[in-house]
Amino acid sequence: MKVLQVAHYYGSPGGIERVVSQFCACLKQEYEVEVLVANEGAKTEETIEDGVRVTRVGRVAHINRMSICPTFPSWLKKKNPDLVHLHLINPLAELSYLVSNLRCKAIATYHMDITRQLWMKPIHQPMLDRVLNKLDRITVSSQRFAENSPVLSRYMDKIHILPFGISEERFKATPFNRSLTEEFKKQYAGKLVLFVGRLTHYKGLSVLVEAMKKVDATCVIIGTGYLRETIKEQIKEEGLEDRVHLIGHASDEELVAYYDRADVFVLPSINRTESFGITQLE
Structure with missing residues (x-):
């Protein structure tokens, strides 16, 4: 049985x-497991990573x-899976799934509601509903997230609760x-005080x-993302360069040590x- 995971990216830092x-x-x-994601460059690349075939499809724009x-x-x-597993919200994956007209079983993990880019809603919402x-x-x-989601509340008959977890081995x-x-x-x-996560708008780093x-x-502040320079400039403007530190990416070993050292997460x-x-x- 072939299971195909379809997501934004694979192997990069992020929840x-x-x-x-x-x-x-x-x-x-x-099972046989493959991953299909977007590449950060124009070339399509296929690799084997920890026994999983990963296809990064070339992109022409972002x-x-x-x-x-x-x-x-x-x-x-082309992947012709027996089961496709979408990770939403992901307009590229959603549109591709509809266009490809796959006949296999399909599931999705719904990770988030859209709260920005609301101008897209009239276009995106009908596609997502399909x-x-x-x-x-x-x-x-x-269960709480499903019940309070303006999108998922209409699909409660399909909802299964699958709590997220982590490997304890990583944090020994x-x-x-x-x-x-x-x-x-x-x-x-x-x-x-410690923050770990992607440097993006919904993380509330400007508030922090x-x-x-x-x-x-x-x-x-540990993490990478498109807001790094904005946050760096805010730290400078607030005169906090001696007390607020942007670390960037941290290895698992470093994360364990930072978590252990921190007084407040x-x-x-x-x-x-x-x-x-x-x-x-974590």
Whole structure:
């Protein structure tokens, strides 16, 4: 049985990407698993990563953080899976699924509601509804999220609750990350506030930086994303360069040490685009 995971990206930092990786790691024990995502360049590339075939379809443009990949529908049909698993919201995957007219079973994990780019709603919502109507099952992280979603509340008969999880192996203490924790204790004196996540609008990082003006502590921000320069400029304007630090990407070993060192973990998300936040579990 071939299971095809269809998402935005694969293998890059981010909560949804980690969820897709976890599905692949578990399913490949019993099934043939492939991944279909957009590439960041114009060339289509196929690789084998940890026993999973990953196809990154070349894109010709990137508009409003949406990949434009004209050959994505044909690649989806070419894969000919027994089960296709979409990760939503994803206009590229949604349109490709409808155009390819796959006859196999189909499920989706619904990760978030759209709260920005509402100008797209008259175009996107009918397409999304067609996809959701065709699906056999829709998985979400919690009953509360499903019931309060303006989209999912119409599809409760298809909803299955599948809570997100993490691999505890990634976060086991080792002599190496214990030594890193000691280094961070020396590097960051006093109380430490920690944020881990993608640097994007719904994470509420502008609120966090603003709040740090009133907090007697150091703040470490771990993650990458399109708002990095904006956040960096805000930190400079607020005169917080000595107390708010943009770290960028951190390895699993470094993450363990940062979590261990932190006094406060903060998730300042500001709208429903953040449906859960995998870093809470970490």
